[in-house]
Amino acid sequence: MGVILEVKNLTKKFAGLTAVNDMSFEIQRGEFVGLIGPNGAGKTTIFNVISGLEKPNSGSIRFDGRDITGMKPHKIVNLGLVRTFQLVRSFKFMTLLDNINVSCLSPRGKEIAKEYGIDEYSSTILGSVGLIDKARLPPVILPHGDLRKLQIGKALGTNPQLLLLDEPFSGLSHEEAVDITELIESLHSDGVTVFVTGHVLRELMGLVPRVIAMHQGKFIADGPPKEVANNKIVLEAYLGRGGTFA
Amino acid sequence: MTQKLIEDLLSFLVSAVIQGSIYSLLALGFSLVYGVGGILNQAHGAFYVIATYIMYVFINGLAGVGFTLGLIFSLGITTIIGGLIYLVLIKPLKESHVSVVIVTFAFAFFIEYLVGILVDRIPHKIEDYFIYFGASERFFTVFGVDIQYQEILIFIVATLLVILITLFIKKSKLGKSIRAVAQDSEAAELMGINVDKILAYTLMISAFLAAIAAIINGPLGTVTPYAGWPILINSFAIVVLGGLGSLPGSVLGAYILAFASRFTQSFINPIFGALIPIVVIVIMLIIRPRGIFGKKEID
């Protein structure tokens, strides 16, 4: 097995605000981990720093044995670490197929995709996320749930070892959330390490065997969901801020 | 030998300070518009051209009252055009940065050719203001170097205005709103600030400063339609050097660029002097794109 992601003393400040404050944790290869915290806790910022979109002020990140602190985002992706965005992004003026194609054309994605033909490989991915019948359509007309599936599909195109999913459930209807849950579970059982954030613990409770909790940039708990849900500090953080809970 | 050196040095110092003064006004306005609205206004040089030509037409056309009228119309019309550019060209296209940049670029050409049509394309000189008001000489001599009264005027007015604008931005209500929009336009809107109005005012301030620069530099510079371009380039170089959106950076950058330009021109080679802006741009973009005082990460 082994440690696939090691975050040590990570700190990120923005003009006086400390968004991530001395966070440390480890994720093993093949794990399925959740990251929870109320809105503004710093979850997206941590993802931004890990994926290279932001540089940390101090601390280090090791992925698959390599120090990736401060590395450029595209290089990190090509090592096998991919993230999706809370605010869904897509290439608006291209077909869904082309959207996936882009990931398949990354150096890492191409290694696999070119064996089958880029278009064919992308089609398979679209099939696995349930969007194959919309392959020739542009993202602008898709419902929110489909766009989230598209994002996951785009991530898959890069052949990831570790998938960081930023709030994949936000804004989804119940059926859409169920779809996405099944998709993420099947990815995990295929061997991808999944690290997923959410601010509603209930969403993650039944999904992940382990949860890391953070509040105002700081680490507050790490363990099975039931334990974390009963942790005093976690309770304070959520109830004190009026956030939803289990 | 040393006499000549002192004279050359003094002459260099004077011209560098004067160029720095003029450019600090221009860079200040350019940087303000970028810092507040994220707009790299390609028509910035056009403001200077408009003000120059209005001044020229009045001063060289009318004796006596021409100066005052020229001053009023030059400042007034240029400032109004600054606001109009925002309302007519920039605001409707705000979702597309590309469009804004193209449309202001087109406007710069529109002005360049408009003044050429309304007046002519021949280079002209604006009459020295002191001579205009009856002075017998336009300069005085110090340590063997001729310093023009106009140059003293430039330095005083420019410095005054830099101080005024800085105080204005720091202390006045409008200035506070401007800073709020510069920091975070969405938050400012939520606080009840009319972001559109602020952006319009910012452009008007920028145009106003450019007009001042044009007026005080008038007699020293040349009246040509083409003058807008070197101004745009130098404003850009200064703002890249000093830090996009940083006001002290613009002033510092203006003087650094002026000194570097003049030094290279006087003591090394005029050919290299012309290259200074692009060298500054390329080097800064490579080693520190955010500029000396810039804060945002942009790479």
Next chain:
Amino acid sequence: MKKRKDLKTVLNDFKSYLRFWIKTFRGQVTVLCLIGLAILPFITTNTYIIGIFNTFMIYTIFAASWDFLAGYVGQVSFGHAIFLGVSAYVTAFTVKFFLFPWWFALILGAFFAVLFGLIVGVPSLRLKGPYLALGTLSMSLILYELFKMSSLGLLWEATFPGTELFGTTGIGQIIIFTDIPQIFYIVIFIIMCVVVVFLTHFVKSNTGTILKAIRDDETGAKASGINTTKYKVIAFMISGFIAGIAGGLFTFRHTGVNPGIFQPLYSFYAIIMAALGGIATISGSALGAFIFVFLGEILRLLGDNPNITGTIGGFVEPIFVFSIILIIIIRFAEHGLLKPALERLKSLWDLILGR
């Protein structure tokens, strides 16, 4: 999943694509225009007309190069004159003083154009934000000042006697590689077709998909593992090379070059033409260049007309008119005139055929 397509299938795909394209209205209009263009120098010997069409074709190449970069990669350059000018000068210089063959001078010119472009392009493209526009504009302006300098001109002639490079007169009396105007015309015509076909298909390739992704969402492209800087630089080089080819042809067309070619004006030309035809339609550049050249010529003739004089007459100045047109287009018709024009033509055509 099957293995990727082999060459035979690709060729067959292309052939059936052509067969399909010929049947479309757009395809037929294009073919008709191309035929018309191709036979022009054979049905008239009027050097003025042939000259205008030569300029039109050269400008099509220039506009297409800019349109590719701006419309498909999302990078706006205000200094495409750099490529035009550097290449024009290198071509002129090597042809006049080293008697290089024209095609070699052309390629060499385009190569040096790209080199100069990269000086400011690489630092700008690494960064987010609108640096490329002003960076390239600055470079072109500096080159304009540099090449205008008479002091530099004299220095050059002293160092390399018998040659000219700097100075307001530029390099003159270039001899075109052929005396026969038809050959010159057809060479330009072929180069234009090659460029347009290449760009049109390049943007549909895998690399084109990546470039379009960068245009649509650069951060998203990075998050998909794409080294966006590398691809932006590649696109910049392709655009610059093609613009350089236009520059070399420009030298031959005008039998010389002077520093004026580095003026912001020429960069502006590229933008006007691309915008007229529709940014992000390569073939639109041809329409844009056509309108620009011919409307510009009409305006110029009007301006020279002794009946239109004084200040009112001055308003007919082509650049003045085009700056207004460009502002109007960007404000009201961001996607250019090609598509609406084709649609109008098609409805007219349907009407005539009684459909």
